[in-house]
Amino acid sequence: xxxxxxxxxxxxxxxxxxxxxxxxxxxxxxxxxxxxxxxxxxxxxxxxxxxxxxxxxxxxxxxxxxxxxxxxxxxxxxxxxxxxxxxxxxxxxxxxxxxxxxxxxxxxxxxxxxxxxxxxxxxxxxxxxxxxxxxxxxxxxxxxxxxxxxxxxxxxxxxxxxxxxxxxxxxxxxxxxxxxxxxxxxxxxxxxxxxxxxxxxxxxxxxxxxxxxxxxxxxxxxxxxxxxxxxxxxxxxxxxxxxxxxxxxxxxxxxxxxxxxxxxxxxxxxxxxxxxxxxxxxxxxxxxxxxxxxxxxxxxxxxxxxxxxxxxxxxxxxxxxxxxxxxxxxxxxxxxxxxxxxxxxxxxxxxxxxxxxxxxxxxxxxxxxxxxxxxxxxxxxxxxxxxxxxxxxxxxxxxxxxxxxxxxxxxx
Numbered sequence: 277x278x279x280x281x282x283x284x285x286x287x288x289x290x291x292x293x294x295x296x297x298x299x300x301x302x303x304x305x306x307x308x309x310x311x312x313x314x315x316x317x318x319x320x321x322x323x324x325x326x327x328x329x330x331x332x333x334x335x336x337x338x339x340x341x342x343x344x345x346x347x348x349x350x351x352x353x354x355x356x357x358x359x360x361x362x363x364x365x366x367x368x369x370x371x372x373x374x375x376x377x378x379x380x381x382x383x384x385x386x387x388x389x390x391x392x393x394x395x396x397x398x399x400x401x402x403x404x405x406x407x408x409x410x411x412x413x414x415x416x417x418x419x420x421x422x423x424x425x426x427x428x429x430x431x432x433x434x435x436x437x438x439x440x441x442x443x444x445x446x447x448x449x450x451x452x453x454x455x456x457x458x459x460x461x462x463x464x465x466x467x468x469x470x471x472x473x474x475x476x477x478x479x480x481x482x483x484x485x486x487x488x489x490x491x492x493x494x495x496x497x498x499x500x501x502x503x504x505x506x507x508x509x510x511x512x513x514x515x516x517x518x519x520x521x522x523x524x525x526x527x528x529x530x531x532x533x534x535x536x537x538x539x540x541x542x543x544x545x546x547x548x549x550x551x552x553x554x555x556x557x558x559x560x561x562x563x564x565x566x567x568x569x570x571x572x573x574x575x576x577x578x579x580x581x582x583x584x585x586x587x588x589x590x591x592x593x594x595x596x597x598x599x600x601x602x603x604x605x606x607x608x609x610x611x612x613x614x615x616x617x618x619x620x621x622x623x624x625x626x627x628x629x630x631x632x633x634x635x636x637x638x639x640x641x642x643x644x645x646x647x648x649x650x651x652x653x654x655x656x657x658x659x660x661x662x663x664x665x666x667x668x669x670x671x672x673x674x675x676x677x678x679x680x681x682x683x684x685x686x687x688x
Contacts, residue, residue, distance in 0.1 A: 280549040281523030282443045284349075288378040297325040300370050303362050308372060311360035313661070313669040314347065315340045318357050318372045325375060331390075334383040337376060338390045341668055342415035343408055343454050345380035346437060348373050349446050351665045352538070352569035384453055393462045394421035399485040399682055402427060404471050404628070407435025408664045409655030410490035411455065412671025414463040420679050424463040425484070429470040435492050437664070439516045440539070442546045443523065472627015481650050486678050489630060489637070489646070490671070493621035493656040499534075499589055502617055507595040511535065511543045511618035518546055528613030530554040532597060534589065535618030536561050541572035543618050548579035555581045556610060558599055562586040584608070623657050632657070644674040652678055 288296065306319030317336050324333035337344040353359075353373045361369035383390070400423030403410045411433070414424045432438050433455045437446060459465060469475060480487045496510035511533075517525050523546075531552055533544050536559030547555045557576070559566070562585045566573060577583065587599035587608065598609045625632050630646055630653070637653045639645050644652045654674035656662050 280444070280551075281518065281546065282447075284444055284447050287381060288374055293325060293375055293378045294328075296371050297322050297375060299363060300326070301362050302326075307360035307362060308357040308370070311356045313356060313663075313666045314672070315669075316344065316347070316357075316376070316665075318370075318376070321379060322370065322372070322375055325379065330379055330382045331386075331388055333379040334388055335390055337379060338383075340672070341665075342391070342412050342458060342671075343664065343668055344376060345384065345450050346408070346446060346454055347665050347668065348377035348380055349450065350441055352571065352663060354570050355663075356665065391415065391419065391457065391461055393418045396423070397421035399423070400425065400483075401486050401488060401678065402480045402484040403488045403490055404480075405435060405490040405492060405655065406433035406455070406465060407490060407492045407655060408437060408667035409492070409671040409674070410435075410488065411458055412668045413488055413490060413654060413675045414671075415458050415461060416672050416675035417678070418458075418461040418463055420675070422485075422679075426463060426465045427469045427471050427475070427480075428465055428467050431467055433465050433467075435494065439519060440512065440542070441519075442515065442542055442549075443519060444546075444549060445542070448519070470627070472629070477627075477629050477651070481648075485682055487651045488674055488678070489625075489628060489651060489653045489657065490655045490674075491623065491625065491628070491657065493623050493635065493662070495622050495624040496617070497620040497622050498617060499619060501589060501592050502615070505592060505594065505615070507612075508592075508615045508617060511539050511616055512621065514616050515539070515542060515546065518550070523550055525550070527552050530611075530613045531556070531616060532610050532612035532614070533557045533616045533618055534597075535559065535620075536585070537567045537618065537620070538569055538572050539621075540618035541568045541576045543616055544576045544581040544583075545572070545579050548576075548581060554612075556612070557581055557583045558587050558589075558597075558608075558610070559583060559585045560588050560602070562602075621656075625657075642677075644670075644677050 300322045308318045321333040321336040357372045358369035403426045406426050406428040417424050434451045437451045496512040502508045544555050544557050590598045590600045596611045600607050637657050654670045
């Protein structure tokens with residue numbers, strides 16, 4: 277049962293990646309590179325691949341993206357670089373994510389040491405949370421010579437990368453590899469430490485030159501009528517159980533999922549990979565409004581998930597839910613063995629003594645600045661897309677802003 281859940285699709289070989297890279301038009305002013313939030317520069321690393329310079333390609337990726345191997349697998353490239361690809365107007369965009377995966381897989385296989393810490397500048401930064409934004413911020417700060425301590429409340433680093441994204445999309449070994457590279461740079465991760473409980477924010481402010489809050493939106497949102505329903509589980513809880521147990525979990529034969537984002541697609545596809553015969557997804561948005569990436573939606577449909585669009589919950593009685601259509605006079609009732617809610621995440625900032633409004637931090641003077649001049653924020657609690665590649669962008673930018681404020685050295 278677990279083989280399909282744990283099996284990542286095969287990537288390119290040297291010959292097939294060269295074929296794909298050869299399709300690139302080598303645009304002089306490449307729109308794909310402009311469209312990457314992390315500035316990973318696809319045009320440059322694809323050019324290196326064409327000349328069989330894999331290390332040069334890896335260096336290009338890592339210059340701007342400490343999580344390049346992760347982004348290669350989970351980035352919704354059709355929204356960013358591939359959407360801008362000139363080749364898309366001819367016969368389809370270059371598989372930028374696939375080429376990036378090949379390069380970073382080779383980097384891992386050959387144990388390439390690309391990133392290096394900067395000379396110690398005498399200052400240190402605390403980062404609360406080890407999700408993608410926190411990990412990228414740690415990398416950028418270490419490159420600039422700052423000491424970095426990351427406070428992580430869980431037993432492993434990575435946040436949703438570790439506890440949410442399914443194994444078939446993002447193997448645990450890849451996350452561990454990326455985290456270890458950052459630890460090798462000198463970042464220190466303090467596990468099983470909850471800020472606000474085991475150590476206070478005031479203690480962090482007294483000890484460090486600055487504090488970065490990068491906790492992400494890790495708590496599940498719910499719908500009031502489902503709050504105390506014994507047949508309902510959150511998507512976050514379900515995905516974490518599946519990931520932790522490598523897919524070895526008991527799931528009933530008939531599951532109803534509510535939600536239409538990428539997390540919902542992860543849930544329904546995971547259910548099918550666990551051989552659940554009847555998976556029904558009811559979505560508030562109609563298909564032309566879908567929030568999920570096209571790739572993930574198509575994957576769910578190909579797996580055999582029944583997707584019903586345009587309906588919202590009306591009432592629920594244990595495992596029996598009734599929905600009404602948003603625009604037409606129509607209702608449907610579904611009885612399932614289990615209901616999984618995938619209706620979004622929210623920030624849980626308990627004990628951090630920071631102001632959260634509308635699930636984000638309102639800034640004092642500029643982006644990444646909170647009301648406390650010593651506390652900065654980044655990641656999903658900052659406005660912008662809630663994707664890994666945008667989290668990488670935010671992680672870099674908050675590190676650069678702290679360096680500007682503190683007047684750090686080693687900025688060449």
